[in-house]
Amino acid sequence: MANYMKLAIVLNFLVTFLLLFAVARYTESDSGWLGPLLGAVLSSLYAAACTVERLWFLEHRFWYVVSIALTAMAAFGFGTGALRRGGMYCLLRLALDALAGGATALMEILWAAVLCVGCFLIYRSGEALRRFVPVELQYGTHQLKLTALHDTGNTLRDPVTGKYVMVVGADVARQLTGLTKQQLQQPVDALGAIPGLRLIPYRTVDQSGRFLLALQLKYTKIGKKKGSALVAFAPEVLDGNGTYQALIGGTV
8 A cells, every 4th residue: 555655646746747847848938847846846745745644634625726736836936927837737737637537427528628728728818918028128328128029930049058039120239239230231240349249040941051149138127037138139120110129939
């Protein structure tokens, strides 16, 4: 019996970690594997506590739901994006547990399907709400506030760290750093124009082997996230209508 309990706790840990990690990867979370690992540890601790005779009340449905919610918060934290990922995990976990519990009746199977559909709708609604994101950039004494388009098709990443790179237009580059359109069109020759400039390789549908000038900014604010970010400078204005001035990928 004791060996069975240990096996159940280990399986709980593995299933929880894989499910959290899958949600994080599907939503392009920056949490890596550490967040899902922390959530899986918390979930396995709850499973272990349920095996203690004096803590029998933890098996009640209320505490079961609370444990799932706490697992999601431990894995993804707080914030709009975190709540969206947490909601997706909670619905998927409830659906998975319903099926693993031997859901054979039609209503039970339909309930699991509804939970999965709800998970998908959370993901889609979150993407629509976050299409345009407020951004603040600071370089020296220059500070700009602009709007970024959250483009899931933007896969430009820093080849060193693997993190997503923000792309701004030539107009933003001139206001922020003084770089001219001609310098942006000849990135290799303009490397020494200001300290810290580097090259980021990129490719388009019809062209490859090209570079963008990029600069690591110590202070940026993307949505509610603050910190440093690598910003690449495109040699043209991104949106002629002025709706947005930057492109970002990944999550916000």
